[in-house]
Amino acid sequence: MTAPAAPLLTTPLNALHLELGARMVPFAGYSMPVQYPAGLMAEHLHTRQAAGLFDVSHMGQLRLVGPDAAAAFESLMPVDVMGLPVGKQRYGLLLNDEGGILDDLMFVNRGEDLFVIVNGACKVDDIAHIQARIGQRCEVIPMPEQALLALQGPQAVTALARLAAGVEKLVFMTGASFTIAGAQCFITRSGYTGEDGFEISVPAAQAEALARALLAQPEVKPIGLGxxxxLRLEAGLCLYGNDIDTGTTPVEANLTWAIQKVRRTGGARAGGFPGAAKVLAQLDNPALVARKRVGLVALERIPVREHTPLQSLAGEPIGEVTSGLLGPTVNEPVAMGYVSAEHATLGTRVQALVRGKPVPMEVRALPFVPANYYRG
Known part of the structure; x- marks a missing residue:
């Protein structure tokens, strides 16, 4: 007999999602809204044009506290943690001892702590890994009492500034504390759509009141996981478990921009992270990298989904699609995937095998839609 599946967890906004007519699906162990009655296409385009509100409370939030916290956290990632100024945010990659990616995450130096946000599906393992590796050097404090909302789109700042005066002064990848609708919130100017926007950490008990206050703004509509x-695929951003995983190194994933100079060969704090020998060798010698993550566009109007095999024009296997759909903004089938290094050059023609039929594709630059971040 198979054991019954664990009941799905719910976020503090569950009742609100149901009231708004969301279609709920299982995601990362939670019941989450995949779309509302307007539908995926309308929600996508509304976020690109105005402002969309996302419930991302399934994500993991934690604090690292203590004088050694930055140096300790830096020992887990090929990223400059110690040099991050107070109020600044950075993207990081948690690696295993083979240089594979355990998770990608965001962290902010808040002065009194490092505030870390990890992926929902990985959060239990991430927190256990961080605790086991650096729990002797700093306090690792999970924050299950906090919800997380993302307000994304070119009019997000207009809507949020009505409720939190001064939030418009934040620039991309910075954060600060604000009081909104009576709740003490920590806000970063960041997100995962390629648009300007904010992520708001709010006490779970006040999350629904905050969400209602945001949805009352004329620019804002609720947006689901779909x-x-x-949005993130058009922005060329990786989804953990699809585009990156423990079998992928940062170099193969084309995420070398996330490895600051100081952590590379020759830097004062080079290496010293899990898998450093392999990752630094790949950085120094491109011949060691057998495959690369690339952007792909189908040359016929056929969506090419994840796990679709990729072939050379001669029909030889060269890789696989990891994310793919019809991009609502670009209005063509876009994808990301891994191809052998010799097929990774921009403009290279390959073919995807969709239900046995070859579909021509071309390697294109990422992102498919230019980023719209506010840098001041």
């Missing part, structure tokens, strides 16, 4: 996925 549009979050299409």
């Amino acid at each position: 549009a979050r996925n299409s």
Whole structure:
């Protein structure tokens, strides 16, 4: 007999999602809204044009506290943690001892702590890994009492500034504390759509009141996981478990921009992270990298989904699609995937095998939609 599946967890906004007519699906162990009655296409385009509100409370939030916290956290990632100024945010990659990616995450130096946000599906393992590796050097404090909302789109700042004066002064990848609708919130100017926007950490008990206050703004509509996925793919951003995983190194994943100079060969704090020998060798010698993550566009109007095999024009296997759909903004089938290094050059023609039929594709630059971040 198979054991019954664990009941799905719910976020503090569950009742609100149901009231708004969301279609709920299982995701990362939670019941989450995949779309609302307007539908994925309308939600996607609304976020690109105005402002969309996303419930991302399934994500893991934690604090690292203590004088050694930055140095300790830096020992787990190929990223400059110690040099991050107070109020600044950075993207990081948690690696295993083979240089594979355990998770990608965001962290902010808040002065009194490092505030870390990890992926929902990985959070239990991430927190256990961080605790086991650096729990002797700093306090690792999970924050299950906090919800997380993302307000994304070119009019997000207009809507949020009505409720939190001064938030418009934040620039991309910075954060600060604000009081909104009576709740003490920590806000970063960041997100995962390629648009300007904010992520708001709020006490769970006040999350619904905050969400209602945001939805009362004329620019804001609720957006589900479906549009979050299409937005991040057009923005060329990786989804953990699809585009990156423990079998992928940062170099193969084309995430070398996330490895600061100081952590590379020759830097004062080079290496010293799990898998450093392999990752630094790949950085120094491109011949060691057998495959690369690339952007792909189908040359016929046929969506090419994840796990679709990729072939050379001669029909030889060269890789696989990891994310793919019809991009609502670009209005063509876009994808990301891994191809052998010799097929990774921009403009290279390959073919995807969709239900046995070859579909021509071309390697294109990422992102498919230019980023719209506010840098001041």
